[in-house]
Amino acid sequence: MKRMVGLLLAGLLWCAQACAADVAPQGSLVIVGGALRADNAVVWQRVVQLAGGAGARIAVLPCAAANPGRSGTNLAGYLNRYGASAFVVPVSVNLKDRDYRRDAEDAALAGAIRAAGGVYFTGGDQALITQALVRPDGSRTAVLEAIWDVYRRGGVIAGSSAGAAIMSSTMYYDAKTVFGTLAQGVNDGRELTPGLGFIGADVFVDQHLLARGRFARMLPAMLKKGYKQGLGIDENTAMVINPAREVEVLGYQGALLLDLSQATSDGGKDFNISNVRISYLDRGDRYNLRTRRFTPSADKVDGKVDPQKPAIAEPVYSADILGHNAVLVMMEKLIDNTQAEAIGIATAAPGQPRQDLGFEFKFSRLVDSVGYASASSEGYSILNLRLDVRPLQITRPWYK
Numbered sequence: 001m002k003r004m005v006g007l008l009l010a011g012l013l014w015c016a017q018a019c020a021a022d023v024a025p026q027g028s029l030v031i032v033g034g035a036l037r038a039d040n041a042v043v044w045q046r047v048v049q050l051a052g053g054a055g056a057r058i059a060v061l062p063c064a065a066a067n068p069g070r071s072g073t074n075l076a077g078y079l080n081r082y083g084a085s086a087f088v089v090p091v092s093v094n095l096k097d098r099d100y101r102r103d104a105e106d107a108a109l110a111g112a113i114r115a116a117g118g119v120y121f122t123g124g125d126q127a128l129i130t131q132a133l134v135r136p137d138g139s140r141t142a143v144l145e146a147i148w149d150v151y152r153r154g155g156v157i158a159g160s161s162a163g164a165a166i167m168s169s170t171m172y173y174d175a176k177t178v179f180g181t182l183a184q185g186v187n188d189g190r191e192l193t194p195g196l197g198f199i200g201a202d203v204f205v206d207q208h209l210l211a212r213g214r215f216a217r218m219l220p221a222m223l224k225k226g227y228k229q230g231l232g233i234d235e236n237t238a239m240v241i242n243p244a245r246e247v248e249v250l251g252y253q254g255a256l257l258l259d260l261s262q263a264t265s266d267g268g269k270d271f272n273i274s275n276v277r278i279s280y281l282d283r284g285d286r287y288n289l290r291t292r293r294f295t296p297s298a299d300k301v302d303g304k305v306d307p308q309k310p311a312i313a314e315p316v317y318s319a320d321i322l323g324h325n326a327v328l329v330m331m332e333k334l335i336d337n338t339q340a341e342a343i344g345i346a347t348a349a350p351g352q353p354r355q356d357l358g359f360e361f362k363f364s365r366l367v368d369s370v371g372y373a374s375a376s377s378e379g380y381s382i383l384n385l386r387l388d389v390r391p392l393q394i395t396r397p398w399y400k
Helices: 002-022 041-051 068-081 100-104 107-114 126-133 142-153 178-184 215-225 326-335
Strands: 028-032 057-061 085-088 118-121 156-160 170-172 192-194 203-207 229-233 237-241 246-251 254-259 273-282 286-288 316-318 341-347 357-364 370-373 380-393
Touching: 028 041, 028 203, 028 229, 041 057, 041 068, 041 118, 041 156, 041 237, 041 246, 057 068, 057 142, 068 085, 100 126, 100 142, 107 142, 118 142, 126 142, 126 192, 142 156, 170 203, 170 215, 178 215, 178 341, 178 357, 192 215, 203 215, 215 229, 215 254, 215 273, 229 237, 237 254, 246 254, 246 273, 273 326, 316 326, 326 341, 326 357, 326 380
Parallel strands: 028 156, 057 085, 057 118, 118 156, 203 229, 316 341
Antiparallel strands: 028 237, 170 192, 229 254, 237 246, 246 286, 254 273, 273 380, 341 357, 357 380, 370 380
């Protein structure tokens, strides 16, 4: 009899969680690519605004931080500087003299979060976030369920770096270098692990994107897990995603949008992919993930690039496509050029495996490729370039 009652209760709990999961969240996400500066007012202010405005209660989760006490206090201070009433939630594997599993089930902590207008995840190690907030059986702790309640009812969930990685249903965990990821592949439970999935199961998210060349490592992860859309956000920059699935870019730079809906790979020994569509969303731009409608920022509305009157007439090439901002520089030069193709090369650094392997990244401007030039800066928004990646055999010089 007890066994039957237990099974019945477990079934009711599963049904309740499933029904709750079916409710489309009414809140917003603020996904920051890491290294968010304290003076980046437009991002901090948006977090506070979406949490309810001046005086809004925002729960700071320092789970990912190596020093959660210091990190949580600093982040709460930044938010308070911009008008919030932020508080730190002491749930972390790295908090000494505390039991993080007990804290994650604490009804008082869960209640304080549920009463807040927003939640902010700090940077650090994203695996520590899921370790602290997800039970060993994969179900949500009381604190994580409270966070989801904030999001479902219209609050904001924000996070930077590690706090951005957990936004998708799959995240990088024990990742190799970007080149190492291309050369050696990705595996579930090693390089890839489940995230918290706030953005939904259909979009892959990565961070520190342009600064660290991580657009390239998004490709094998998306292929492995079947994602058709991916968003990579750069440092000191944020993507705000509203309930209508519209992305708005704020802050210092921008985000890359990868579309694999028409992409193919021959499944060979070495990584390759053809017909990826790659776009760059600059600050102020908007893009709807459902309708795929793009709206340029105000300074680019009248700046559509005329392919018949290109401003540049020179070959576009990079010997280090994984370098800092290299992919963006190449895309900007190609969209307003007499040339229709650009080539970038990636090779192994000294000491990395597969010294004989390299990759060619070919970018092509197509009939439906579109660029918008800013009237107030040298920035571009770029839509629908084609990207093909193929392996190369590299011959290294012999030294005596």
